[in-house]
Amino acid sequence: MSKIKQGMVNLGKKWDEKFCKFVPFYDEMVNSLISAIPFKPNDVFSAIDLGAGTGEITKRIKNLFPYAKITCLELVEDMLEMARVKLAGYNDITFELGDFKNYQFTKKYDVIFSSLAIHHLEPTDQKALYCNLYKALNNNGIFIHAESVLGANDFLNAVSYQTYYDLITKNISAEELVTLQAAIKTHDNPVKLIDHITWMQEIGFKDIDIIWRKATCAVFCGTICKDGETL
Ligand SMILES: C[S@@+](CC[C@H](N)C(=O)[O-])C[C@H]1O[C@@H](n2cnc3c(N)ncnc32)[C@H](O)[C@@H]1O
Numbered sequence: 392m393s394k395i396k397q398g399m400v401n402l403g404k405k406w407d408e409k410f411c412k413f414v415p416f417y418d419e420m421v422n423s424l425i426s427a428i429p430f431k432p433n434d435v436f437s438a439i440d441l442g443a444g445t446g447e448i449t450k451r452i453k454n455l456f457p458y459a460k461i462t463c464l465e466l467v468e469d470m471l472e473m474a475r476v477k478l479a480g481y482n483d484i485t486f487e488l489g490d491f492k493n494y495q496f497t498k499k500y501d502v503i504f505s506s507l508a509i510h511h512l513e514p515t516d517q518k519a520l521y522c523n524l525y526k527a528l529n530n531n532g533i534f535i536h537a538e539s540v541l542g543a544n545d546f547l548n549a550v551s552y553q554t555y556y557d558l559i560t561k562n563i564s565a566e567e568l569v570t571l572q573a574a575i576k577t578h579d580n581p582v583k584l585i586d587h588i589t590w591m592q593e594i595g596f597k598d599i600d601i602i603w604r605k606a607t608c609a610v611f612c613g614t615i616c617k618d619g620e621t622l
Pocket residue numbers: 395399410441442443444445446447448464465466467470489490491492505506507508509511
C-alpha cells in the first residue's frame with residue numbers, strides 16, 4: 392500500500408473531526424473555492440472533486456448548487472464510504488474509487504476542483520495531472536484548486552509555516568503537533584504557489600488567478616479558452 396494510502400486509512404474517520412483543528416481556516420478556504428464557481432444556483436453543470444475525502448466540499452457545493460452533477464474521486468475506500476454516507480440524501484453524485492494520478496478522464500467537466508489532495512503527488516506528477524485536467528475541461532470550464540503551497544523563498548516559507556503553526560497550536564496538543572509535522576514530512580510534496588501558476592500558464596490555462604491565500608494554503612484557478620477560440 393502506498394504511503395499516502397496508508398496515511399489516509401489511518402486518518403480515516405478522524406478527518407471530519409480534525410480538519411477544523413488542522414486547517415483552522417478550512418471554511419474560509421472552501422468558501423473561496425466555491426465562490427469561484429461561475430454558475431448560478433439553479434444551473435446544471437458537471438464537476439469532479441479530486442481527492443474528495445469524506446465529501447465535505449461536494450456537500451457544501453450541492454447545498455448551493457443543487458443541480459450540479461458531481462463525481463467524487465477518492466483513493467481510499469474508507470473515505471469514499473464516508474462520502475457515500477454523508478451525501479446519501481443528495482442526487483446526481485457519482486462515487487469513484489481511483490487514483491487521480493493515472494485516472495482516465497472519459498468525459499469532460501465544467502468545473503474541476505480539488506482541496507488539499509494533489510500535493511500528495513510528486514511535483515512532476517502534479518504538473519502532468521494539470522495537463523490531463525486541462526484536456527478534461529469543457530470549453531469555458533474552470534479548474535479551482537485549494538492547496539497547501541510553499542512560500543517563494545526560505546524566509547517567506549518559514550513565515551507562512553510559522554503563521555500556520557501559531558494558528559493550530561491554539562487547537563492541538565504538542566503531541567498532535569509533532570505527529571502532524573511528521574505526517575507533513577512523509578506524505579506532502581507542496582510546491583511554490585508561483586510554480587502552480589507557471590505550470591498553468593505553460594499548459595495554456597487562461598484567466599489564472601489567486602483568489603485567496605493564508606499561512607500555508609492558497610486557492611487559485613484557471614479557465615480554458617473562451618467560446619470562439621480554438622485550442
Ligand atoms: C486531506 S484530505 C482532503 C479531503 C477533501 N478534499 C477536503 O478538503 O475535505 C485528502 C484526500 O485526498 C485523497 N487522495 C490523496 N491522493 C489521492 C490520489 N492520488 N487520488 C485520489 N485521491 C487521493 C486522500 O485519500 C484524502 O481523502
